Amino acid sequence: MARMTVDPNYCKGCGLCIDACPKKIIRFSENINKKGYHYAECFDQDSCIGCKLCYTTCPDVAITVEK
């Protein structure tokens, strides 16, 4: 069991985590944050394997991974 969370305050919507995720469970949110970015969000936490590739590639340290 694992979980990835994106802090919308840090995310700049660059999309690198979406590309990195091997389970393809991250997408751009329909919402925007204060800076106007469509931040990333996980839409299927149950499938998260805690590989941390999203965290590894995130340039804004917006992601926290739990396992």
Add this chain to the structure above:
Amino acid sequence: MANKVLMKGNEAVAEAAIRAGCRLYFAYPITPQSELIEYMARMMPKVDGVFVQAESEIAAINMVYGASGCGRRVMTSSSSPGIALKQEGISYLAGANLPAVIINVQRGGPGLGDIQPAQGDYFQATRGGGNGDYYTPVLAPSTVQEFADMASLAFDLADKYRNPVLILSDGLLGQMMEPVEFQDTKTPEELKALDNQHLDWCCCPNEDEPNHHHHEINSLEIDPVVLEKHVLKLADKYAEITANEQRWEEYNVNDDNEILVVAFGTASRICKSSIDDLNKTGHNVGLVRPITLWPYPYEAVSEAVGPKVKKVIVFELNLGQMVEDVRLGVNGKVPVDFMGKVGGLVFTPEEVKAKIKENL
């Protein structure tokens, strides 16, 4: 070494700096101050200090910045063309509120010039030769003893105000040998106190929260509102230095002076000889010798213009730099005249006397 010795200016100031607690020195060789760097190369290891011959004067001033940012007494020295290279670093030191001592043993300029003594860097030193609004206290010695004494004064001022301080000497003082009496070397306890005096802002050993510090040594403030506040704070500091740190000497200044001479450094020595000769033959000439070129003793110069003074004459080894500050101080009370000497040449007492006599 005994406390009183016969020593060359360049070496005397180096010895004095070590005694004043300087344990870090970074510099590049340049005539006429290579004896200073060589003295430091020999002596710093003996006091467990740090000596690094940097790859350039630019690298040296930036090593000074790094070490100063760690709260320790640090010095560099050079001569006019090398000091020109350091202007960026000095502006950064001033902007970041960092203490440091920089010694300029002036030589003929502009550009590569020559290696003989000159006073052509007055503007560079007193107008903040780098970019932006800043000042550095400028100390101008006229004897080897004074040159040496200024080392500890410069460090004290630098630490007190968290500012770079310049000692503006020249090749003549750097090369000549005169008797010097040194202050005692700092004791280990005093040295430790010096190293620990800036722990509230400098880079130093850290702890975990809640006492974790994130000190920033920096001159960048990208928000103009913040930069304005920062620069106005610097202005407050400069006002405090101006109010408290002006230094000058009055030599035979009295109400019967016919002529008042104003000169600094080596030029003032020559003027004193000429004035002595003239005063022996019934004249009455006085001299004001600014010791701090910044803050400039404008009021002292103004007040030294006695009721009988016909003219103020400024003698400098340049095309006329300090004379502008003298004009500001005299403020039209009496005419201000000037005699200069450039090319690294030094006027003789006879030339000075002749100029004064023209106006008596």
Add this chain to the structure above:
Amino acid sequence: MEVIATRPKSLTDLNFTYCPGCLHGVAHRLIAEAIDELGMRNNMMGVAPVGCSVFAYKFFNMDMQEAAHGRAPALATGMKRARPDMNVFTYQGDGDLAAIGTAEIVHAANRGEHITVFFVNNAIYGMTGGQMAPTTLPNMKTTTSPYGRDVDDIGYPIRVCELLDSLVAPYFIERVSLLSPVDIVKAKKAVLKALKYNKEERGFTFVEFISTCPTNWGMDALESRTWAKENMLPFFKVQNFRDNGKEA
């Protein structure tokens, strides 16, 4: 569940000012993670450059100095000599290290100063709006090489690792890539080694990161990584050049 990946203590809480997809943030994070993992945070001081990462002094949660352009290795020399019991790193970009700062990096490396230099190479000047860098590739268009870098006029890109590898003193020199998660994991190993050697006072350590500049290359985050993989990696080879601490 427990947290297995989150913001390192060696980073402050500030938002990075970098463009979306710029890999500076990844480099910062790797360095901060390594400082945390090696327990070096309370003994570390860093030097920020001039360039996009000029605000690095705000992002690393430790005592930091802001250097003049190119001068960071000289500051680091002064810092390490002033507080030899502490550790020092610098963080610099192409212009800072390979243009204006060439003398300072070569001489700090040559003296074998006990510091770690992190060099972020993205073949362009980001902060000032996309001008040519010493690392700009042949024929690459930038705002000051609008017709493409003409190697006959102004020469070829500089390979800094190779340059420093000609010196005797450096202890560890490695070029890494940040262009994929797998590359980033490998890069982390080099960062850890460089800082571990720093902690052990072994000598001068150097890591060059191949990175991107989406904004000034006119690409998005993913396109810029692809472009860098295809164009930068052939010229700037990812490899270890020197590891004096490696067992034979």
